[in-house]
Amino acid sequence: DGGITQSPKYLFRKEGQNVTLSCEQNLNHDAMYWYRQDPGQGLRLIYYSQIVNDFQKGDIAEGYSVSREKKESFPLTVTSAQKNPTAFYLCASTSGGSSNYGYTFGSGTRLTVV
Amino acid sequence: AQSVTQLDSHVSVSEGTPVLLRCNYSSSYSPSLFWYVQHPNKGLQLLLKYTSAATLVKGINGFEAEFKKSETSFHLTKPSAHMSDAAEYFCVVSEGSGGYNKLIFGAGTRLAVHP
Numbered sequence: 001d002g003g004i005t006q007s008p009k010y011l012f013r014k015e016g017q018n019v020t021l022s023c024e025q026n027l028n029h030d031a032m033y034w035y036r037q038d039p040g041q042g043l044r045l046i047y048y049s050q051i052v053n054d055f056q057k058g059d060i061a062e063g064y065s066v067s068r069e070k071k072e073s074f075p076l077t078v079t080s081a082q083k084n085p086t087a088f089y090l091c092a093s094t095s096g097g098s099s100n101y102g103y104t105f106g107s108g109t110r111l112t113v114v
Numbered sequence: 115a116q117s118v119t120q121l122d123s124h125v126s127v128s129e130g131t132p133v134l135l136r137c138n139y140s141s142s143y144s145p146s147l148f149w150y151v152q153h154p155n156k157g158l159q160l161l162l163k164y165t166s167a168a169t170l171v172k173g174i175n176g177f178e179a180e181f182k183k184s185e186t187s188f189h190l191t192k193p194s195a196h197m198s199d200a201a202e203y204f205c206v207v208s209e210g211s212g213g214y215n216k217l218i219f220g221a222g223t224r225l226a227v228h229p
Contacts, residue, residue, distance in 0.1 A: 004157075006157075033216075035219075040123065040221060040222070041221060042204060042219040042220055042221045042222050043158075043204070043219040044219075045216060048216065058216075088155075090157055090158065092158075102148050102150075102160045102163050102217075103158075103160075103217060104160075105150075105157035105158040105159070106157050107156055107157040108155065108156065108157050110155065
């Protein structure tokens, strides 16, 4: 079955560490997105990529970095510069550049700073 | 810029009674609108979408939503709630800019269903 796989499901980070969240899709979608979800705030866009080797900052990109070396993969690195990284992170994809068909979401990674 | 307001952060209903989750949007264009559902610690699942076809949109699991341009609303309804409907629901608008569209999410409405 086609879909988006996020791993790990739970991740713990020590202060000052960088961590990388994995997102892989086998839907042949062109565009991929990373969202951060905090309680009562809906989803906020971190980064997005419309094609391989290209990505754009979203609304809250500070302290995060991404790469898009393959169409199937869009990993997110949470750097030590992100002061409040504890959150639920969701990866999504859609075909083409239009969101009019909606997004397909992964099942999320919950990141906790310890 | 487009925005979405979900009018209730929490809604509680009894099993078998109707569900109404309210959503208002602001948009400069003819919007594309969506409702997504999220169960605890899960990703989001698309319930239904409006993309300028019929104003009454039917989705999965018995949900439907009506697009009312005059009221800038896109409320989600279901005639009879089931225990499995307990989840968080997000109203979403598609925003276009320079050929690229992105989704703008409401803050969410948590639906509780009581026996």
